[in-house]
Amino acid sequence: MSSSGLTPCLYLDELSNNLSRCEVRRMRFIDAGDVRLALHEQGDPARPTVLLVHGYPDTHRVWDEVAELLTPGFHVVRYDVRGAGRSSAPRETGAYRLDRLVGDLAAVLDAIGEQTVHLVGHDWGSIQGWEAVRRLPGRFASFTSMGGPGLHQWARFMKDAAPRDVAGQALRSWYMAAFQAPGLPELAWHAVVPRVLGRAMRLEGVRPREGHPATTLVRDGTNGVNLYRANMFASRDEVPEPYVDVPLQLIEAANDPFVSPRLLASLRRWVPRMWHRKIAAGHWAQRTHPEVVARMIGEFVRHIEDGTPPSRELARAGGTRGVYDRRLVVVTGAGSGIGRATARAFAAHGAEVVCADLDLDAARRTAEEIGRRDGVAHARRVDVSRADEMELFAQAVRDEHGTPDIVVNNAGIAVTGSFLDHELSDWRRTIDVNLWGVVHGCRLFARQMVERGEGGHIVNIASLAAFMPSRLLPAYSTSKAAVKMLSDCLRAELAGKGIGVTVVCPGFVSTAIASNATYRGGHRALSEWVLLRRGYPPERVAAHILRAVHHDTAVVPVNAEGKIGYALSRLSPGLLRGFARLTDANMGRLPAKR
Numbered sequence: 001m002s003s004s005g006l007t008p009c010l011y012l013d014e015l016s017n018n019l020s021r022c023e024v025r026r027m028r029f030i031d032a033g034d035v036r037l038a039l040h041e042q043g044d045p046a047r048p049t050v051l052l053v054h055g056y057p058d059t060h061r062v063w064d065e066v067a068e069l070l071t072p073g074f075h076v077v078r079y080d081v082r083g084a085g086r087s088s089a090p091r092e093t094g095a096y097r098l099d100r101l102v103g104d105l106a107a108v109l110d111a112i113g114e115q116t117v118h119l120v121g122h123d124w125g126s127i128q129g130w131e132a133v134r135r136l137p138g139r140f141a142s143f144t145s146m147g148g149p150g151l152h153q154w155a156r157f158m159k160d161a162a163p164r165d166v167a168g169q170a171l172r173s174w175y176m177a178a179f180q181a182p183g184l185p186e187l188a189w190h191a192v193v194p195r196v197l198g199r200a201m202r203l204e205g206v207r208p209r210e211g212h213p214a215t216t217l218v219r220d221g222t223n224g225v226n227l228y229r230a231n232m233f234a235s236r237d238e239v240p241e242p243y244v245d246v247p248l249q250l251i252e253a254a255n256d257p258f259v260s261p262r263l264l265a266s267l268r269r270w271v272p273r274m275w276h277r278k279i280a281a282g283h284w285a286q287r288t289h290p291e292v293v294a295r296m297i298g299e300f301v302r303h304i305e306d307g308t309p310p311s312r313e314l315a316r317a318g319g320t321r322g323v324y325d326r327r328l329v330v331v332t333g334a335g336s337g338i339g340r341a342t343a344r345a346f347a348a349h350g351a352e353v354v355c356a357d358l359d360l361d362a363a364r365r366t367a368e369e370i371g372r373r374d375g376v377a378h379a380r381r382v383d384v385s386r387a388d389e390m391e392l393f394a395q396a397v398r399d400e401h402g403t404p405d406i407v408v409n410n411a412g413i414a415v416t417g418s419f420l421d422h423e424l425s426d427w428r429r430t431i432d433v434n435l436w437g438v439v440h441g442c443r444l445f446a447r448q449m450v451e452r453g454e455g456g457h458i459v460n461i462a463s464l465a466a467f468m469p470s471r472l473l474p475a476y477s478t479s480k481a482a483v484k485m486l487s488d489c490l491r492a493e494l495a496g497k498g499i500g501v502t503v504v505c506p507g508f509v510s511t512a513i514a515s516n517a518t519y520r521g522g523h524r525a526l527s528e529w530v531l532l533r534r535g536y537p538p539e540r541v542a543a544h545i546l547r548a549v550h551h552d553t554a555v556v557p558v559n560a561e562g563k564i565g566y567a568l569s570r571l572s573p574g575l576l577r578g579f580a581r582l583t584d585a586n587m588g589r590l591p592a593k594r
């Protein structure tokens, strides 16, 4: 891509310190038919050009942070769209039709002297981007769309989608109808809208700073009402099959109140080469998560520009082979029972699995078995109860494989016997493995997920014992009740970051846990017999786990006793307490061997 050869108009306060990296910002006005547009460039014009187009009611300054982060590697171009910031604002509504906006975009491309650029649009910047990639073939090497589908694709969704999905999107777009009322939106902009908007931004975590919201906000807001009037319900040229030919990265902000996930998911139908990524943010993700947005743009542009191998996240975003395709899943206690079955199930659905266990050979056996079935798995030894080992483990996972998408904190042990028979060491070991193991797993991996900013899921394995008191499992039940509560607390905390938390509570499952347990009072034979006779395979628990992650379920009681116990704990906890008293702590005690 060529240099523009323009005469830069330097603003002293916009001069970057690092002149060697060509970070000088250049600003000038260009003519685009009936308007004059304020055009801003920064970075080395010899590098690939990224054109950032802002939405409503913003100006080019909404991209400040992202532009700064992209500048070392790219030639970054922004402009104030017609009606916003320092660009001129035509009075008549028709001047805001999409064809005029696309005309402005073409004028910008001509002014910077670039044949093709990588387009990034947010909100109305994205809406006009969808139109531009259709109307200006050959001018865009790629398109990154944030928070705004194309109007043709939107119209097709509203026509073809299920009534519930249409109603969901219509509710999110209520303001579009309000903007059609003559005079009312203009009045509202001068009265309450700036305050309401400010509050909405603060709720999302957008801190006002110089340049955003712009000092021209009220003027931009009232001018921009014409975007809705000229385009939303006006007649458009018929485009029966609105396919998009350009490689498209769709960044879905998980908490965007204006665009429904269903609408965004429907876009894949029109885009043969689409990478669909999620960011745990609200509508103004470029303000709250500029590093994540800049990383996503940079990765995508480099991949398209020169074939730079995609990150795991980008590769996955381009895949269509199912929900767990190329996900990175960490499972603790994967050497046996529920952990092994869960690792195998995720791998069978295309995930790459890190199988961790206290027993490295057992973890290796699980990983090798997955490998024999054409899956991808790695084995690691870790004692989940040790903070130092878990720190190293989490670090190694990130360094060698990346941030996990799903973590299953499954490793656990059992001690059976009455409270008075339990030794202090039994309590320590049970709490260390069953509770601290989960705390370490959540703490370390949740932090990684938050830093990455693309969401994730944590599954903690508790038990029926979490809500069903028993005279035989006091330490175990206490640890599992704590895991359940921890999971509920964490779910509330991480929801806003796009990270789901599920707690799984199985009843009796036929695994080796009874053989591995410590017995204070000699119930081994009975416990092993009960679990074996129950005949509930760990593979069925694994199937519940995969479903729960997909649907982001909060609590998953598994099998008949798990479900009945969970229901009774909510309906009649007293009944469960009475039942616990009936169980005999000496039950199953075997006669002492002679």
Ligand code: NAP
Pocket (backbone or CB within 6 Å): 332, 333, 334, 335, 336, 337, 338, 339, 356, 357, 358, 359, 362, 382, 383, 384, 385, 410, 411, 412, 413, 433, 437, 461, 462, 463, 464, 505, 506, 507, 508, 509, 510, 511, 512, 513, 514, 516, 531, 538
């Ligand atoms: P399992 O067959 O005994 O498997 C547990 C795995 O965790 C074993 O491979 C074990 O390794 C590993 N492990 C133990 N301590 C560890 C530590 N400190 N660090 C790393 N790994 C460790 O038992 P399971 O039935 O599959 O149990 C899995 C989870 O489900 C547990 O949390 C359990 O409490 C829960 N659960 C089980 C049942 C059931 O009826 N089976 C019911 C409800 C809940 P080693 O073999 O080397 O010790």
